[in-house]
Amino acid sequence: xxxxxxxxxxxxxxxxxxxxxxxxxxxxxxxxxxxxxxxxxxxxxxxxxxxxxxxxxxxxxxxxxxxxx
Amino acid sequence: xxxxxxxxxxxxxxxxxxxxxxxxxxxxxxxxxxxxxxxxxxxxxxxxxxxxxxxxxxxxxxxxxxxxxxxxxxxxxxxxxxxxxxxxxxxxxxxxxxxxxxxxxxxxxxxxxxxxxx
Numbered sequence: 001x002x003x004x005x006x007x008x009x010x011x012x013x014x015x016x017x018x019x020x021x022x023x024x025x026x027x028x029x030x031x032x033x034x035x036x037x038x039x040x041x042x043x044x045x046x047x048x049x050x051x052x053x054x055x056x057x058x059x060x061x062x063x064x065x066x067x068x069x
Numbered sequence: 070x071x072x073x074x075x076x077x078x079x080x081x082x083x084x085x086x087x088x089x090x091x092x093x094x095x096x097x098x099x100x101x102x103x104x105x106x107x108x109x110x111x112x113x114x115x116x117x118x119x120x121x122x123x124x125x126x127x128x129x130x131x132x133x134x135x136x137x138x139x140x141x142x143x144x145x146x147x148x149x150x151x152x153x154x155x156x157x158x159x160x161x162x163x164x165x166x167x168x169x170x171x172x173x174x175x176x177x178x179x180x181x182x183x184x185x186x187x
Binding site for chain 1: 070071072073074075076077078080081083084085086087088089090091093094095096098099100101102103104105107108109111112126132133134135136137138139140141142143144145157159166169170
């Protein structure tokens with residue numbers, strides 16, 4: 001394989017890897033390994049957060065309101 | 070710790086991505102996506118004395134970039150309990166959070182009520 005073709009192949013592989021990594025980081029919504037999954041809140045599921053909050057009364061608790069971007 | 074993500078800025082088109090969620094790696098954290106601002110509205114509605122008032126943190130009437138800290142023993146019944154810290158922006162109140170977590174029992178009992186356990 002000529003040098004030019006090899007260079008294009010390496011570039012194509014790099015682009016494919018970057019695209020895959022980009023999709024994984026910016027196209028999915030996964031929490032860090034070991035952490036509970038992201039929960040989508042709706043009017044009928046706020047009770048979930050309330051229950052989680054009250055399960056932890058032995059601890060100091062913190063609620064943080066954040067924007068993703 | 071409960072991290073509630075909500076769409077506030079014009080660039081908040083979708084739930085937080087893996088990249089964003091990875092900024093909070095602590096395994097004790099539960100992260101939520103709240104597109105209808107249910108928790109922000111609940112925090113706003115349940116504000117009452119002696120909870121401190123926030124110095125900031127509203128956009129179009131919705132609370133955001135804010136931390137609410139609750140002592141041991143505080144329970145959420147019909148209303149959220151009174152917070153010992155209720156302020157933001159989050160980046161500016163880090164030291165305040167740390168000092169409240171190690172606050173004296175007298176300070177905590179002021180907010181937690183007679184049934185609180187330290």
